[in-house]
Amino acid sequence: MQNSLFQFVRQSLGWLLLVVFSILLLSSTGAQLHSRLLLMGDWLYGDYYMLRADLPAPSCQREFDIEKRLDELESAASADAGLDALFDDDASFDREASRRSLEKAQQLCQDKYDLYEESSSQITTSVKMFRSIEQAVEFFSLIVFDYQKFLIVLVLFLGAICATLSQHHISFRPIKTRFEHYCVQSLETLALLGLYIPSLTFFAQSKNAITSPLSVIFAWTVVGAASVLTFISLVRLLKPSDTLQSDNRSWFAKSISMLLCIPIYIYMLLIAGFYFLVIEKHVTGISIYAGQLFEQAEMFLQIGLYIWLGMLLKRSRLGQQLFNVIRPWGFSPEIVAFIAVVMMAVPTAYTGASGIIIIAMGAIVYTELCHSGARRSLALAATAMTGSAGVVLRPCLIIVVIAALNKDVVTQDLYSSGLRVFGLSMALLLLILLMTSKDKFTLKPWSQVKSPFVKALQDLILPVMIFIIMTIAYDFILDAQLDEISAPIILPVIMLLILYFERRKGRSAPECEGSEIITAEPLPKLIHAATMEAALHIGALLMLMTFSFALGGVIERTEVVALLPSVFDSVWVCMAMLVVILVLIGMVMDPFGAVVLVSGSLASLAYTNGIAPLHFWMVTLVAFELGYLTPPVALNHLLTRQVIGEKEAVLAEQEAMQASGWWYKHERILLPMTVKAITLLLTAFVPLFVKTL
Template sequence: MSASVLTERGRVARRTGLEWFSSFPACILLLLVVIFSTSSDIHNQMLQAGEQMWSGYYKLRVDPVAPSCNPNRDIDAEVQRQVLEAHQAPADPLMSLLGERTVNPADIRAAVENAIALCQQKHAEFDSLQGQITPALEVYRAVEGFVADVIALGLTSQRYILVVLVMLCAATATLTRHHIAMRAIDTRLDYTVSYFLQTVANVMLLGSSVLFRQTSHDAGADITFEREILHDLWIVGFAALTLVSLYRLVRPPADLQEGGDLMKAGLAVPLYTVMCLISGTYFALLGHASGIGVYLDKMMELSDMFLNVGLYVWVGMMLKQTRLAPLVFNAFRPWRMPPEMLAVVAVIVAAVPTAYTGASGIFVIAAGAVIYSELRAAGARRHLALAATAMSGSLGVVLRPCLLVVVIAYLNREVTTDVLFGWGIWVFLLTAVMFLVVSLTVNRQSRFELAPVAEALPAMLRALVPLIPYVLVVAVVVLFYRWALDVGMDEFSAPRILPVIMLAILVYEHLAFRKRGRKEAAPKHQGIERSIRGATNDTTSEIGALLLLLGLSVSIGGVIERAEIMQMFPQAFGSAWTAMLLMVVVLVVLGMIMDAFGAVILVSATVATIAYGSGIDPIHFWMTTLVAFELGYLSPPVALNHLLTRQVVGETEVSAALAETGTFYQRHERIIMPLIVMGISLVLVAFVPLMFYA
């Protein structure tokens, strides 16, 4: 047997083992999140249905308890007894000072009659409820009680699921070299530096978690059992992550190049590691070594949001397993659009799903690979496809029902979601027009010549026909939630509805292709089980890389907060123009180093108050903030959305793009084009409104 065959078998065995170690548990955890969240909707409907079938069902959920009072007491005897007891009772000194104590038998009789009437009413209600308990009711309330227990389990286990999911997927990302860094690992020096610092950072995370647990006990705080379990899960998780990174450090792969440059090796260190080393060192010098553990523990307060991030990534990876994206792009191909215009269409269409995911980075991870591959298949050059992929989520963060805007309105009473979304439409139109103008002027490298309408329109309509079953599947799931569970599609329900939609689409494709026969099936379709397994395999590494990065960005926010950097600036400026100029710089920098939700929380507590005090309108400020964040995610040296694009597209495609020749702009189009679009948009959004009210 040849060595190549043995090597391939070893790779298959390692991949299968990794699937059982990470992908299968991650799939179970993500399904549990969907089940727990959906069970709440089911339970609400079951309570309403129970009330319609059995009047007073809320009281019938448990067996009624017979009243202990006697409804057949003799009123005269009871009145005489109470009058006698009142006369024989010791005198109250205070009542003696006020005068002679008197007992009114009429008042006692009225009280006794009221008590007996109330007792008879309780017995009548008990007899009525007892008569309604039938075998059907007992079965129904048993099922309803089981669903209620599932909800209670889901609420208590949500934080546990998040910690286990983060640690499991982070370990997978470490094993597969999938953490987010400025550049990929190429040489042995890159590998050694990266994994050595990862090990140091993981030890720092482990130590901080242990110290946080210890200081919580030493402070005499009332540590609940749930909190104790969370402390232990963080400790066990970071201990396992340390062992995994140490294992990878001492077991380098054989395909690495020899040599390397130390400066370039530093760029191969994952961003979460850099953030951990910075924040951990700062907190240690401050005498607060448990600081990282404290801020990571704050993730638990937003556990539902971070779990939603995982669900969105899973949805995007399932989307890759379907034919939906190619069919959508097929509808535009008859127009023979130049690549630049097709990129504009892709980015504008992507704005709607971005509004549901709530952050551009999440959408890039979830759907970036699909957008890139379809643009390339339509003839777009690599740099243009990479630029469009990085920007694919940048336009939709201002549209309804983006969760980020909801968080802004929740933290700032000066603004409302209706007003923010109203102005967000205009900001979206502005950025879309800017993208179109830049694509067709500065960026255009091909002829602008569309197909005739008489030729393109019929072909487009024919291409839309295969999409009809997908639209029907989506409609059935959405309408089921709306009519059966009374849940509409919005920013709160989307994380639990979208996975169900994608699973339904996979089931449809499986049934459709099986009916047509294997010869007509799409080459990429491999059945439901393989599709879900493939999607989850991709999901685990992406979730681990993204959630660990988001968690450590919270600790960086803690460093900024504790260092009181914003207190170095004046609390108000005399000129709104000067204040806005400073705000733009600060907001773009925050967008470079923090995730959107953590940055919004920090800005709400610091920068926003300075802006308001300087005369900047709150709506104007937050529209500027959202655009500035997006520019920050696209700006070097970090350029997080570009890093996420490379993460999902692959290092090979990015390297091939970097190897292309041409003018300076053509060689750096993937970076420069988004900067031009979002930079001009930010200047217009930030300063033009000041002309009208400042």
């Protein structure tokens, strides 16, 4: 009964989130459409800006007897002449000056009437219909823009509720025993209660300063969402699942296992709560710092759209079609792994944040690598690397955030340098894969490759044509290029069209291990299923990002960075110190929260010690990539484990333990870390060496 109720709530929230996503797509498209409508109106009707509203009728009198008015003015002046004479010897009435003034006023009034009559004559039925459409589009776009903060709260907490109901928050391993359930749910309830109290206190303290109705709605939504999350966690605590096992291990073993089951965001929330509530006694501290996410509402709404895009992509045949192009050549597993990482770098860049592409394509990438004969450890390593390989490429959202927060760098320079760093990283990956390969590099003869290869290319014609046509259409009709600004709006529309035409042709998404894709779903049901799954990942990822800001606040207020010297004796020592700190930050924080923290603390330290801003931020991005892949957290590995399933992850661990050689036993961790560590060292220190020459 409880699970049925939770499932019904999740489905309802999925529909609500789908409505929110639809509003976001329509409003963003509407904003672009509105600017084009203004240009079209100007082209159709001339000075359309004058026709957008009915001019008020002039209230002045355009025809009057000037001589009569002059006589009236002169009579009034004569009545006041006695008093004026006390102060001004030349207080006589100037009839000619008054005449010129009246004639000028009459002409101005006539001009107003002429403009009014001309404008009224041009406002035809056609103009009224056109401007009604244009103003309706403008009104809708502005309303959504005004409610952006409210929408990000809605998206965040709809996702958080779904993730909490399904126990889908990111952790090192899932809950399996009743002991783990009671301990983890107790900590989660305590942590969420520690979120609810600061939210309520913050609202109570600031309600007198709230004047906007939107601010009131926003504040109550945050408080309401925090209370709902606390209530759900409490219900989960009191009503455990019947599938949980008993645990007869020692108390120490059970405790260690339990610690691995605690969601990472709970660790962040407990640390922030302890610091702000106990040490500083700053009750609203968590709300203030976590609320920084809402100040960047548009960016995090884009992340939600990107995750939704990923879930739609997961339900298409596109991933399988791309691998079908590679499969006929008979590459060794290592080469297939290299191609997969390079190939996934592009969607990683477009999905804006590390890890989203793992959620979307991880199951397919892992399965295809296993089918090519790859070791499970190699498949896991490559799948984890796909989640961050493209964060330095255009049009990745992280680089946009860096440029927005730091005026010393621009996106163009960051993207150009990022492309070179990406090339270096991929060259190192290929070299290490070839060095550790157990198979020789081979290619099948063209006669065997030709037929399946050509067929695979033919299957790609449909999605490629849809992509090209829609990109051109957006550019021509709405003047919207596929860049970092428009990509989160254009790409979901393209993906929906691809899914529509796939279903029209009777195609369906592949069934793959670790995936819950239903192959014969009608399009509306498929979109709803994608939205429900997106809600889980949005809740898990955005909760992690939200409390990364709170954890960043703890680091900032403890002034840990201030313990470092402001000036180092050597730029080499400074860079070495920064590399270590940046990797540590990347290990425990999401990229967006980490960028905010680094911008306000370490960036100025680097500049002061002679490290160029562009160089520093390239090092930062590569250090974050290494952090995502480095234990104990290793977010990309956690996401990979989540998408392939716990059963397959256990099989991979068992297979690795049976492998010969230390490298192959730990290849899942060592391969990504080695590639990124060497890339980081070269990126950090080679420019310094060149500078000293």
